[in-house]
Amino acid sequence: MNPLLYGLITGVLFGFLLQRGGVLRYERQIGALRLMDMTILKFMLSSIIVAMVGIYFLKDMGLVKLNLKPTILGAQIIGGLIFGLGWGVLGYCPGTQMGALGEGRWDALWGIMGMLLGAAIFAEVFPLMKASVLTWGVYGKITLPQILGINHWVIIVPFVIVSIGLFLWFEKKGL
């Protein structure tokens, strides 16, 4: 099947679930950053747990491959801090703002246009970044189990248990 069609189907399903999870609103995104509303964390962590277990299971069966991004500490720490600044002002993420627009929150349009500009600016300065930030703390395509030299399930199982503990705590605190 055409990869574009796969992309569209996956996007529709994902957007549908984002909307039904109620995570597309500005109030939820900023609510999470203000530690007032953990709905997004509940959604994200649930998604990560299921996908983590499923994908590593399929990988163990030899049915899928991981697709790792290289670890570059400078780029990811500085990039993450800059992303957080912008996210806190806009209140939508790159993917979720498309869904926010879909459910009628049309201020997402400003964010979409701003993101196109941000991407264009990054393209302009990419050679500069490549010579500086992108050379700081380069570790290549690594995973936690690999650098710790342990089986991946030794990471996954405690991760799931701690996440469930966190969920129970959220519910107890009404977050």
Next chain:
Amino acid sequence: MDTQRGKSWNPYAAGALSGLVSIGSVYFADKYLGASTTFVRTAGIIEQQFAPDRVKTMEYFIKEKPIVDWQTLFVAGIFLGALFAALMFNDFKKQAIPPMWEKRFGSSVTKRALFAFLGGAVAMFGARLADG
């Protein structure tokens, strides 16, 4: 939420189902979910309309080609999926300013537009730097 209108699903359940969607995408299409590269490719497509020769020589657009690909359709699909869900569950609401923003920063649409635009530009720059 005490009314039926627009009542969301349990976020754990919706999140877990989206995890299954991720697994399906990796299994069937060999694609991990992501959105921000699409903004680079689309910016490249727009710039190409004005300066095609320049775009051809830019290193970042050589790395991330200005094309419509799997992820472009994934991002467009998020819009459509959210639209379907909102209409199907009577949760569509046309809104220019989020209530939490309005409470803190006032009801100026221009002010919201300006900050959302700048916030988006900053956020995307950071996302691209981190390659995420």
